[in-house]
Amino acid sequence: MNPRERFLTTLDHREPDRVPLTARLWHDTEARLMRHFVAETRDQLYSKLGFETDRTHLRVDPPSAWNPTREYLDFCDSISYDPWEQRVLYEEWGIERKLGSVRPGSDVRQFYFTGHPWEAFVEPGEVQEVELPDLDAPGRFMKARELAGRFQGERVLVGDLGHCQWTKAWELRGMLTLMKDLHTRPAMAEAILDRLLGHYLDLTDRLLDLGAEAIRYSEDWANNKSMFIDPGMWRRVFKPRYRELFQRAKRRGAFVFFHSDGNIAPIVGDLVEIGIDLLNPVQPECMDRVEIKEKFGDRITLDTGASVQSTLPHGTVDDVKRETLHALKHLAPGGGFVYGTSHMAMYDVPVENVLALYDTCREYGGYPIRVP
Amino acid sequence: MNAVIDIRYDEIAGLVLSALKAGSDPLDVLGELREGLRVVGERYQEGEYFLSQLFLAAETMKNALEVLQPLLAATDQGESKGTIVIGSIEGDIHDFGKAIVSSLLTAEGFHIVDLGVDVPSVRFVEEAEKANADVIGISALLSTTQPQSRDVVQGLERRGIRDRFRVILGGTGVVPEYALAQYGVDAAVNDGVEAVKIISGWLEGEQR
Numbered sequence A: 001m002n003p004r005e006r007f008l009t010t011l012d013h014r015e016p017d018r019v020p021l022t023a024r025l026w027h028d029t030e031a032r033l034m035r036h037f038v039a040e041t042r043d044q045l046y047s048k049l050g051f052e053t054d055r056t057h058l059r060v061d062p063p064s065a066w067n068p069t070r071e072y073l074d075f076c077d078s079i080s081y082d083p084w085e086q087r088v089l090y091e092e093w094g095i096e097r098k099l100g101s102v103r104p105g106s107d108v109r110q111f112y113f114t115g116h117p118w119e120a121f122v123e124p125g126e127v128q129e130v131e132l133p134d135l136d137a138p139g140r141f142m143k144a145r146e147l148a149g150r151f152q153g154e155r156v157l158v159g160d161l162g163h164c165q166w167t168k169a170w171e172l173r174g175m176l177t178l179m180k181d182l183h184t185r186p187a188m189a190e191a192i193l194d195r196l197l198g199h200y201l202d203l204t205d206r207l208l209d210l211g212a213e214a215i216r217y218s219e220d221w222a223n224n225k226s227m228f229i230d231p232g233m234w235r236r237v238f239k240p241r242y243r244e245l246f247q248r249a250k251r252r253g254a255f256v257f258f259h260s261d262g263n264i265a266p267i268v269g270d271l272v273e274i275g276i277d278l279l280n281p282v283q284p285e286c287m288d289r290v291e292i293k294e295k296f297g298d299r300i301t302l303d304t305g306a307s308v309q310s311t312l313p314h315g316t317v318d319d320v321k322r323e324t325l326h327a328l329k330h331l332a333p334g335g336g337f338v339y340g341t342s343h344m345a346m347y348d349v350p351v352e353n354v355l356a357l358y359d360t361c362r363e364y365g366g367y368p369i370r371v372p
Numbered sequence B: 001m002n003a004v005i006d007i008r009y010d011e012i013a014g015l016v017l018s019a020l021k022a023g024s025d026p027l028d029v030l031g032e033l034r035e036g037l038r039v040v041g042e043r044y045q046e047g048e049y050f051l052s053q054l055f056l057a058a059e060t061m062k063n064a065l066e067v068l069q070p071l072l073a074a075t076d077q078g079e080s081k082g083t084i085v086i087g088s089i090e091g092d093i094h095d096f097g098k099a100i101v102s103s104l105l106t107a108e109g110f111h112i113v114d115l116g117v118d119v120p121s122v123r124f125v126e127e128a129e130k131a132n133a134d135v136i137g138i139s140a141l142l143s144t145t146q147p148q149s150r151d152v153v154q155g156l157e158r159r160g161i162r163d164r165f166r167v168i169l170g171g172t173g174v175v176p177e178y179a180l181a182q183y184g185v186d187a188a189v190n191d192g193v194e195a196v197k198i199i200s201g202w203l204e205g206e207q208r
Helices: A003-011 A027-037 A042-049 A070-079 A083-089 A124-129 A142-151 A166-173 A175-184 A186-209 A231-250 A265-273 A289-296 A317-331 A351-364 B012-021 B026-045 B051-072 B096-107 B121-130 B146-158 B176-183 B192-203
Strands: A055-058 A096-099 A111-115 A156-162 A214-218 A255-259 A278-280 A301-303 B083-088 B111-114 B135-139 B166-170 B187-189
Touching: A003 A156, A027 A042, A027 A351, A055 A142, A070 A083, A070 A096, A124 A186, A142 A156, A156 A186, A166 A175, A166 A186, A175 A186, A175 B051, A175 B096, A186 A214, A186 A231, A214 A231, A231 A255, A231 A265, A265 A289, A289 A301, A289 A317, A317 A351, B012 B026, B012 B051, B026 B051, B026 B096, B026 B192, B051 B096, B083 B096, B083 B121, B096 B111, B096 B135, B096 B166, B096 B192, B121 B135, B121 B146, B135 B146, B135 B192, B146 B166, B146 B176, B166 B192, B176 B187, B187 B192
Parallel strands: A055 A156, A156 A214, A214 A255, A255 A278, A278 A301, B083 B111, B083 B135, B135 B166, B166 B187
Antiparallel strands: A096 A111
């Protein structure tokens, strides 16, 4: 079974030959592991950890006419992200950012937001007048087309919308301002979300035209304990717009992959109802994964992993093994399950804990699952 | 009270003015509003209210305080209940949790010195000393940045001023037992309302 078949089998809620694996590794952690294994590429590293990449993400790029400045290239180098990808996510929208400090133990810096271009809007009409990134600009999908051609039939092609409603809206408006809008000026919030909806429906079509077999939506809706807004408000304001986005993908046979950090337990049922096929990361410190599996495991795939907030950074090798075995035993049977690190394994995660995670999966992750 | 619980953000100033015109004592109005905010905090901790409601209730309270403050200035309630220097520690750029806790503390009548995000540990020490603060609030979402709260504590110790400040670490990813054992802070929380309760307890006479 190749990685694509393995992933598609689990998405279909059948048991593949073994549990499909992924890894989300912070740049420093990945570099340490590459040194440990003397691996030169990410694919080589994954192979040493015992799996192969099963998905390729197709994203929109800046127009080919765009020329990054040296300063911008340095900025992106410092945060260790691809400048072309970053440009589309932030600067093309006018979102302003600044470089964070160097942290002890890491060569990679973080960024923070310093300016939200739609924050000063007073009237909903202003949202209509603003110019959005032009998806018709030459070169927008050159790389996506090339990737789709290269990996078609070998990996699952995932059209990546990224932040498309809540997260993009607060990046443009400021989170606290958007919260005020939702409570006191709902027409402004809805104008912003509708403007984004139109843009991302258009992008969905274009990614599907390129051969995307799934569309991924990345929105952080909660902290560890609870959601940022009342689930009732979420259902009133956001659910209909997500339904429209998901339906656009599903009508053409694509899967819907949804990402949200934190405890989104109150809305998982709603997300299932409006058509998600895969939920990520279902963090173990935030939600009861066994309960989610019992309730919705026949309809969605849990793309989850070991705790990056407690077990992987603070636990022992035995703790990691115990948590992994528990997940395999309770979440893997019947398929609909992908495992790895639940989120970014930051640079405080010891190499031996990462190895314990993947060694345990290699030893016990074959179907049928036989965990003691 | 209900105006805060129901988050009547745009109307609260008018409601407070009406109550004052009708003869209500500003101190009674303040008491009612604080009770409203306490109920909102309770509802948040019980899972009935969510973060945006917590934030908007604190902002509603702040709108009310703008009207009340000049009248309270003549009473001891007009004075700040204490000063808190707050910031997200160096390397941590997460602003949201800190912003909500700051709003709640301001609404409770504390004076806030907000240092922003990505704040070096030494600055927490310097600014706390400069502001003659009572509490240092360190926000850190990430497991990789939380250990730097220890640097703040050690910085205070090196200057021989550890006893002058209470230090609290907060962030949604904080594991309180682990942080308390490892970093030498006086409190560690993963819930903003809990942070406000602890700080209020400290500054309203509870023993350290």
